[in-house]
Amino acid sequence: MTTTPEPAAGAALDPVIAAGAAEHRLHPMSWLFVLLQQLRHFVLPLVVLFVFGRGDRNELWGLIGVGVLALVSVWQYFTYRYGVAGDRLVVRSGLLERSLRVIPFARIHNVALRQSLLHRLFGVAEVRLESAGGTRPEAEMRVLKLQDALALESLIRRRGAEAATAEGASAGTPRALLSMPLAEVVRLGLISNRGMIVVGAGFAAVAQFDERLLGDGMEWLGRRIAGSVDLAHFGPRDYVLGALALIVAAVAALRMFSVALALLQYHGFTLSEDGARLTVERGLLARLRTSAARRRIQAWTLRESVLHRLFGRRTLSVDTAVTENGQQGEGRALRELAPVATPAACDALIEHLLPRARWRELAWQPLATRHWWRLWWPSLLVAGALAAALGWRFGAPGALVLLWLPWSALVARRHLRHAGYTLDEHVIAVREGWWSRHWRCAEVDKLQALRLAQNPLDRRCGTATLWLDTAGAGPFSPPLRIRFLPAAEARALYDALAARMAARPMRW
CATH class of the missing domain: 4.10.860 (DNA Excision Repair, Uvrb; Chain A)
Structure with a gap:
C-alpha cells in the first residue's frame, strides 16, 4: 500500500471518472451491501444457534455484534471518498481516525469487478484493485454504479501505459481469445471434482456444529437401507449389484453437482485481450470480471488428468504477481485462462501470449x-x-x-518416461506425471529464487533436485522443479541461472 502526501487542491481529474468533480462517494446503497457482506459470516452460526441452541439467553449476546456491524457499514458509506488526480487514485476514509491512500495506477496489477445477483438487480458492482505485494488489496470499493466501475477499469488500463510500453503493445479494440459454450462448461463439470470438495466441506461443517448430527444421520440411512434389503431377501449376487448401483448413483450425483457448480461459476466464460492486458469474465448469477497485464504473468501450467484425456481436453492456468488477500478460494486474481479447452487451443494460447517460448518447438530433455x-x-x-x-x-x-x-x-x-525439462535463452519448462500429467513453464527473467537440494538418496545415487520459484505461485500449483539430475549437470544449471538472475535489473 502506498501513502504519499495529499495531491494539491484543484489537481486535474480524469473526465471518464471524475467528470470535473474532485471527490466521489460510493453508491448510495453501498452501506447495505457492506452490511450484507459482514452478515454473511453470521448467517450460519445464527441458524445453528436458533435450531440447535438450548434456549440460553446468553447465546443471543452475539446479536449485539450484528448491530455494531450495521452502524459500521453506514459509517463507511458516509466517510469513504475517492478521486482521480493525474496518474493516481486518491482514497479517503474515516472521520475520527482518518486514512489517505494515494495509489499510482502503475502499481495496480489487477482490477477485479464482481457482481452478485443482488448487485445485478441494483446495477452496481464491487471493485477490487490489487497489487503484487502486501496482504490486502490496494483499494476495495463496495459498491459503485456499474458504468462507474467499468470506467474506472478502463481508466486504469489506459493509465497503466507502462505495461503496454514494456511489451510494445498498445490498447485497441478488445479481441476474444477464448470463449466457452455451454457444452464446454458441462465438460468442465464432468471433468472437475468440485462436487466432492463441496460435499466434503459440508460434512466437515456439520460435524463442527454437532458431532452427533452426522453420525445419527448416517446411522438412520444405514438402518433404512438394511431394512429394505431384509425385506427384499437379497442374495450374495444382489448385494454386489446393489452396492455397485449405490456407488454409480453416488458418483453420478456428485458429477451432476459438479456440472451445476461449473455452470454457476463459468457460464459465459470469455478470455479477451486489449493491448497488453487480459480480461476474464464469467459467472451465471454472480458475474466476475478480472483483468491483469500480460507481463504480470509469472508462470504457466497445463494440466491433463485421465478424464481430460477421455474428453480430449486440457486446463491452462497462470500465476500472476498479484495478492489475493491470502484467500485462494476467492478466485479474483487472473488464474484460469482456459478452464477446459482442446490441447490445440491451449497450445495456441501459449504461442500467442508467450511467443518467445516457441511452445510447439521445445526440445525436451528426458530424465534417467x-x-x-x-x-x-x-x-x-x-x-x-x-x-x-x-x-x-x-x-x-x-x-x-x-x-x-x-x-x-x-x-x-x-x-519418469514422460518427465523431462527444457531450457533455452528465454524460458524453462518441466513436465511430470503419467496418470495425471502437468507441464509448467516460466520465463527465465521472472525466476525469483533457486535452490539446489540433495537428500540422502540423491547423495547415494549422485543426483540432485533443482527447485525454481516465481512470484504469485498458488498453494495448489505444481512445483517448478527438475528431479533426478546428475549432480554435475544440476550444479551447472544452477550456476548458469544464478548468474542470469544476478545480472538482470530488479523489477516486477
Missing part, C-alpha cells in the same frame, strides 16, 4: 528412467505395512493389498 524405483518405494512401504496389519487381522486375504505394487511400479516407470 533408472531412478523409477525412487518413486515406487513409498508405495512398497505403505503396501507392506497395510498387508501386515490386515494379515494380522484377517489372515491370508490381507495380502491382497500387495496386488497394488505392480500397478504402482508401472506408474512410477511411466512417470
Whole structure:
C-alpha cells in the first residue's frame, strides 16, 4: 500500500471518472451491501444457534455484534471518498481516525469487478484493485454504479501505459481469445471434482456444529437401507449389484453437482485481450470480471488428468504477481485462462501470449528412467505395512493389498518416461506425471529464487533436485522443479541461472 502526501487542491481529474468533480462517494446503497457482506459470516452460526441452541439467553449476546456491524457499514458509506488526480487514485476514509491512500495506477496489477445477483438487480458492482505485494488489496470499493466501475477499469488500463510500453503493445479494440459454450462448461463439470470438495466441506461443517448430527444421520440411512434389503431377501449376487448401483448413483450425483457448480461459476466464460492486458469474465448469477497485464504473468501450467484425456481436453492456468488477500478460494486474481479447452487451443494460447517460448518447438530433455524405483518405494512401504496389519487381522486375504505394487511400479516407470525439462535463452519448462500429467513453464527473467537440494538418496545415487520459484505461485500449483539430475549437470544449471538472475535489473 502506498501513502504519499495529499495531491494539491484543484489537481486535474480524469473526465471518464471524475467528470470535473474532485471527490466521489460510493453508491448510495453501498452501506447495505457492506452490511450484507459482514452478515454473511453470521448467517450460519445464527441458524445453528436458533435450531440447535438450548434456549440460553446468553447465546443471543452475539446479536449485539450484528448491530455494531450495521452502524459500521453506514459509517463507511458516509466517510469513504475517492478521486482521480493525474496518474493516481486518491482514497479517503474515516472521520475520527482518518486514512489517505494515494495509489499510482502503475502499481495496480489487477482490477477485479464482481457482481452478485443482488448487485445485478441494483446495477452496481464491487471493485477490487490489487497489487503484487502486501496482504490486502490496494483499494476495495463496495459498491459503485456499474458504468462507474467499468470506467474506472478502463481508466486504469489506459493509465497503466507502462505495461503496454514494456511489451510494445498498445490498447485497441478488445479481441476474444477464448470463449466457452455451454457444452464446454458441462465438460468442465464432468471433468472437475468440485462436487466432492463441496460435499466434503459440508460434512466437515456439520460435524463442527454437532458431532452427533452426522453420525445419527448416517446411522438412520444405514438402518433404512438394511431394512429394505431384509425385506427384499437379497442374495450374495444382489448385494454386489446393489452396492455397485449405490456407488454409480453416488458418483453420478456428485458429477451432476459438479456440472451445476461449473455452470454457476463459468457460464459465459470469455478470455479477451486489449493491448497488453487480459480480461476474464464469467459467472451465471454472480458475474466476475478480472483483468491483469500480460507481463504480470509469472508462470504457466497445463494440466491433463485421465478424464481430460477421455474428453480430449486440457486446463491452462497462470500465476500472476498479484495478492489475493491470502484467500485462494476467492478466485479474483487472473488464474484460469482456459478452464477446459482442446490441447490445440491451449497450445495456441501459449504461442500467442508467450511467443518467445516457441511452445510447439521445445526440445525436451528426458530424465534417467533408472531412478523409477525412487518413486515406487513409498508405495512398497505403505503396501507392506497395510498387508501386515490386515494379515494380522484377517489372515491370508490381507495380502491382497500387495496386488497394488505392480500397478504402482508401472506408474512410477511411466512417470519418469514422460518427465523431462527444457531450457533455452528465454524460458524453462518441466513436465511430470503419467496418470495425471502437468507441464509448467516460466520465463527465465521472472525466476525469483533457486535452490539446489540433495537428500540422502540423491547423495547415494549422485543426483540432485533443482527447485525454481516465481512470484504469485498458488498453494495448489505444481512445483517448478527438475528431479533426478546428475549432480554435475544440476550444479551447472544452477550456476548458469544464478548468474542470469544476478545480472538482470530488479523489477516486477
